[in-house]
Amino acid sequence: MNLKNIHSVYFIGIGGIGMSALARYFKFINKEVSGYDKTKTPLTEELESLGIDIHYTDSIDLVGDNFKNSESTLIVYTPAVPSSHIEYQFFLSNNFQIKKRSEVLGIITKDTFCLAVAGTHGKTTTTSILAHLLKETGTPFTAFLGGISEDFNSNFYFQGNDVSVVEADEFDRSFLRLFPDVACVTSMDADHLDIYGDAETLQKSFSDFVGCMKPNGKLFVRNGLPLSGFTYGIEDDSDFCIRNIKIVHGTYVFDLGTPEVNFTGVKFNKPGRHNLLNGLVAFAMAVQTGSPPDRLAKALETFKGVKRRFSYKIKEKDFVFIDDYAHHPTEINAIYDAVIEMHPNKKVLVVFQPHLFSRTRDFADDFAKSLAKFNSILLLDIYPAREKPLEGVNSEWLMNKIENPHKKVIQKDKLISEIRSQNPDVLITMGAGDIGLEVEKITKEFEYAN
Numbered sequence: 001m002n003l004k005n006i007h008s009v010y011f012i013g014i015g016g017i018g019m020s021a022l023a024r025y026f027k028f029i030n031k032e033v034s035g036y037d038k039t040k041t042p043l044t045e046e047l048e049s050l051g052i053d054i055h056y057t058d059s060i061d062l063v064g065d066n067f068k069n070s071e072s073t074l075i076v077y078t079p080a081v082p083s084s085h086i087e088y089q090f091f092l093s094n095n096f097q098i099k100k101r102s103e104v105l106g107i108i109t110k111d112t113f114c115l116a117v118a119g120t121h122g123k124t125t126t127t128s129i130l131a132h133l134l135k136e137t138g139t140p141f142t143a144f145l146g147g148i149s150e151d152f153n154s155n156f157y158f159q160g161n162d163v164s165v166v167e168a169d170e171f172d173r174s175f176l177r178l179f180p181d182v183a184c185v186t187s188m189d190a191d192h193l194d195i196y197g198d199a200e201t202l203q204k205s206f207s208d209f210v211g212c213m214k215p216n217g218k219l220f221v222r223n224g225l226p227l228s229g230f231t232y233g234i235e236d237d238s239d240f241c242i243r244n245i246k247i248v249h250g251t252y253v254f255d256l257g258t259p260e261v262n263f264t265g266v267k268f269n270k271p272g273r274h275n276l277l278n279g280l281v282a283f284a285m286a287v288q289t290g291s292p293p294d295r296l297a298k299a300l301e302t303f304k305g306v307k308r309r310f311s312y313k314i315k316e317k318d319f320v321f322i323d324d325y326a327h328h329p330t331e332i333n334a335i336y337d338a339v340i341e342m343h344p345n346k347k348v349l350v351v352f353q354p355h356l357f358s359r360t361r362d363f364a365d366d367f368a369k370s371l372a373k374f375n376s377i378l379l380l381d382i383y384p385a386r387e388k389p390l391e392g393v394n395s396e397w398l399m400n401k402i403e404n405p406h407k408k409v410i411q412k413d414k415l416i417s418e419i420r421s422q423n424p425d426v427l428i429t430m431g432a433g434d435i436g437l438e439v440e441k442i443t444k445e446f447e448y449a450n
Contacts, residue, residue, distance in 0.1 A: 003074075003107065003108070005071075005072065006031065006072060006073070006074045006097075007031065007032060007069075007072040007073070008031065008032040008033075008034075008066050008067045008069070008072060008073040008074070009023075009026045009031050009032070009033050009034075009073070009074045009076060010033075010034055010035060010063065010067040010073060010074070010075050010076070010091075011023055011033070011034070011035030011036070011075075011076045011077070012035065012036050012075065012076070012077040012078070012081050012085060012087055012088055013035075013036070013037060013038075013077060013078035013080060013081050014035030014036065014037050014044065014047065014052075014054055015037035015038075015039065015040075015041050015043050015044040015047075015054075016037075016078050016080070016101075017043070017145075017146050017147060017148075017155055018078075018101050018105075018144070018146055018155075018167070018169070019035075019076065019078055019101055020043050020044075020046075020047055020155060020156075021144045021145060021146075021155040021156040022076060022101060022104060022105065022108075022144065023035065023047055023052060024047070024050070024154070024155070024156035025108070025142070025144070025156055025158075027050055027051070027052060028156070028158055032066055032067070033052045034052060034053045034054070034063070034064055034066075034067055035047075035052065035053075035054050036054070036055055036056070036058065036062075036063075036087055037054060037056060038056065039056065040054075040056055058085055058086045058087055059086065059087070060086060060087055060090045063087060070094055070095050070096045070097070073096060073097070074096075074097050074099065074104070075088075075091045075096045075097065075098040075099070076099055076100070076101055076104050077098065077099075077100060077101070078100070078101055079100060079171070079172040079174075080385070080386045100172075100174070100177070101174070102169065102172070102174030102175070102177040102178070103177050105144060105166060105177065105178065106177035106178050106179065108164070109164040109166055109178065109179070110179050112142070112161060112162065112163060112164040113162060113163045113164070113181050113182075113289065114163075114164045114166065114178065114179060114180045114181050114182070114214075115130060115163065115164065115165050115166070115180065115181070115182045115183070115285050115286075115288070115289070116166050116167070116168040116175070116178050116180035116182070116183045116184075117130065117165075117166070117167055117168060117183070117184055117186070117281075117282075117285075118167075118168035118170065118175055118183060118184065118185045118186070118206065118209055119170075119184070119185050119186030119187040119188070119222075120170060120186075120187045120188060120189045120202075120328070120330075121186060121187045121189065121274070121328065121330055121331050121334070122186040122187060122274060122277070122278045123146060123167045123168070123169070123186065124145060124146040124147040124167065124306055124309065124325075125147075125270075125275060125278045125305075125306050125309050126184070126186060126278040126279075126281060126282050127143070127145055127146065127165055127166070127167050127282075128145055128147065128149045128151070128303075128305075128306045129278055129279050129282035129283075129300070129303050130143075130165050130282040130285055130286055131143035131145065131149065131151075131152070131157055131165050132149070132151045132299065132302070132303045132304075133282060133283065133286040133291070133296050133299045133300070133303075134159070134163065134165065134286055134289065134291065135151070135152075135157070135159060136295070136296075136299035136302065137286070137291040137292060137295045137296060137299065139159070139160075139162075139163055139286075139289050139290075139291050140159055140160020140161065140162040140163060141157075141159055141160055141161075141162065141163035141164065141165055141289075142156075142157070142158050142159070142160070142161050142163070142164050142165070143156065143157040143158075143164075143165040143166075144156060144164070144165070144166045144167070145157070145165075145167070145306075146167045146169070147306040147307060147308065147309060147325070148306065148307040148308075149304075149306055149307075150304040150305045150306060150307060150311075151303065151304045151305075163289055166178065168180070168183065168209060170202065170205060170206070170209075173205055173208075175205075175209045175212075176205070176208055176209060176212055178209075178212060179212055179213070179214055180212070180213050180214065180217060181213070181214050181217050181218070181288075182217060182218045182219075182220075182285050182288045183209070183210070183213055183217065183218075183219050183220070184219070184220040184221070184222075184232075184281045184284075184285055185206055185209075185210075185219070185220075185221050185222065185225060185227055185229075186222055186277070186278065186281065187222065187225070187330070188202065188203050188206050188225055188226075189328065189330050203226070206227065207227065210227060210229075218230065218288055220232055220240070220281050220284050220285060222277060222281070223236055223237075223238045230259075230284065232277065232280050232281050232284055233277070233280075234273060234276060234277065234280075239258070239259050239284075240256075240257065240258050240259075240280055240281070240283070240284040241256075241257045241280075242254050242255070242256055242257075242276055242277075242280055243255045243256075243257060245276070247341070247342070250269070250271075250342060251267050251268070251269050251301075252267065252268045252269070252276060253265060253266070253267055254266055254268075254276070256280070256283070256297055258284070258287070258293065260293075261293060263293075263294070263297045266297050266298075266300060266301075267300065267301040268300050268301065268303070269301065269303065269305075270303065270305055270309075270310060271310055271338040271339075271341065271342045272310060272334055272335070272337065272338030272341070273334075273337065273338070273341075274334040274337075274338070275310065275338070279300050279303070283296050283297065283300060308323055308324060308325045308436055308439075309324060309325055310322060310324050310335065310338060311323045311324070313439060313442070313443045313447075314443060314446060314447050318425070319424075319425065319426075319427075319446065320343060320346075320425065320426045320427070321426075321427045321428075321429075321442065321443065321446060322335075322339070322426065322427070322428045322429075323428070323429045323430075323436070323439045324428065324429070324430050325430075325431070325432050326430045326431070326432075327354075327355040327359070327430070327431055327432035327433075328359070328363070329363050329366035329367050329369070329370040332352075332367070332370035332371065332430065333370050333373075335428065335430065336370070336373050336374065339426060339428065343425070343426050346424075346425035346426045347375050347376075347424050347425045347426070348374050348375050348376075348424060348425070348426040348427075348428065349374070349375065349376045349377075349378065349419065349422050349424035349426070349427050349428070350371065350374040350376070350377055350378070350427075350428045350429075350430060351378045351380065351410075351415065351419075351427070351428070351429045351430070351435070352371060352377065352378070352379055352380070352430045352431055353379075353380040353381075353382075353383050353430070353431030353432075353433045353434075353435040354367070354379070354380075354382040354383065354395060354398060354431070355382070355383050355385065355431055355432040355433050356382070356383070356384070356385055356386075356387055357382055357384060357387050357388075357389055357390040357393045358387060358390065360382055360393055360398060361390060361393045364393075364397075364398055364401055365401060367398060367401075368398065368401035368402045368403070371402050371404070371407075372402050372403050372404040374404075374428075375406060375424070376404075376406040376407070376422055376424065377399075377402060377404060377406065377407040377408070378407075378408055378409075378410045378415070378418060378419075379395040379398060379399050379407070379408070379409045379410070380395065380409075380410065380411075380412065380415075380431070380433075380435060381394070381395050381409075381411075382394060382395055383431065383432070383433025383434060383435070385433065395409045396409050412438055415438060415442070416441065416442060416445050419442065419446070420445075427442070427446075429442065
């Protein structure tokens with residue numbers, strides 16, 4: 001497909017974080033852009049403010065005439081859209097060019113020097129750090145991010161088109177549509193078992209992803225993963241390694257070793273050893289663009305973060321409120337470790353919204369162990385996303401598995417009063433569903449009360 005022949009791009013599911021980044025890109029290069037989404041959100045409102053027309057009812061009558069020419073219109077859809085979708089069926093039966101988001105991303109980036117971040121955890125933060133480092137060193141690049149970067153206040157950034165920075169998403173095997181020059185794999189924990197069936201099949205897909213790399217491509221792998229490439233780690237024998245970590249006024253200060261040169265006194269402000277690893281591999285990948293390593297190491301200090309990735313909403317002496325996207329037991333463990341490292345001996349209340357019935361079922365025992373570590377746990381109802389309920393799988397069922405007496409299933413309208421009654425030193429909201437919409441309410445309620 002030649003994008004030069006495309007004049008209009010229509011998105012089915014335009015409000016998704018990855019879809020909206022593509023919509024911004026096509027708007028930026030002066031294509032006509034429009035789309036459908038099920039729900040109006042702050043993200044769709046931002047797109048509308050850019051002049052992108054969006055409607056929220058599945059009806060072909062609401063699609064503009066400019067998007068009904070099959071020869072000059074590209075249809076982009078997300079796998080979350082059901083095949084029964086009326087608009088999707090119209091475009092399908094009228095011979096439009098219809099492509100998944102991942103296919104379009106592969107087409108856009110194939111002829112660039114592509115940097116792709118893969119892994120079941122850490123993709124968005126690593127990609128955002130990588131984009132920040134390239135921006136700070138003046139490298140011409142385009143970034144498609146899976147979250148809202150606090151450095152760019154966007155999930156899309158353009159500073160040239162020589163280099164592309166993308167997330168290589170394992171969901172629906174999307175990352176097999178990419179052709180990276182440089183890639184990393186941050187983690188390969190079992191996830192998306194509704195797609196893969198078992199952990200072994202998921203792991204094989206990462207090997208298949210590595211096979212999609214361009215000839216002479218460079219792969220960076222977290223030390224211990226069963227893939228061959230340059231390794232990265234903390235206090236070990238990795239090719240790229242962080243050593244001698246200290247925490248000074250809430251900031252990590254450390255030495256950074258590479259095969260060629262070592263840096264001392266490097267600083268990084270995002271809490272959590274998992275984020276140190278994300279910063280390290282972003283640095284290693286950025287070096288491959290020819291950016292000066294000393295400037296890249298210095299730029300690590302100024303990375304602000306990603307919204308809903310260990311985001312401090314309130315940080316006072318007597319009360320801390322942190323929001324995070326964590327929706328897998330491994331991610332919850334990483335948040336717990338970061339919190340007790342940065343806020344030791346504090347009473348911590350976690351509010352968790354499970355994401356997907358299948359994921360809750362598949363990892364219930366691991367979720368229970370991860371959540372039990374916190375002083376107190378509040379569970380919201382499971383966020384269904386693309387799924388229908390599974391019999392017997394609900395938040396009460398999960399709660400009963402948690403070996404901690406301070407636990408409760410709660411409705412959103414009771415959340416603020418319950419937080420107030422528990423009076424924690426540290427509050428954490430976690431989940432990949434619509435819990436993010438509660439965060440601002442909580443922030444407003446407590447930011448002046450402490």
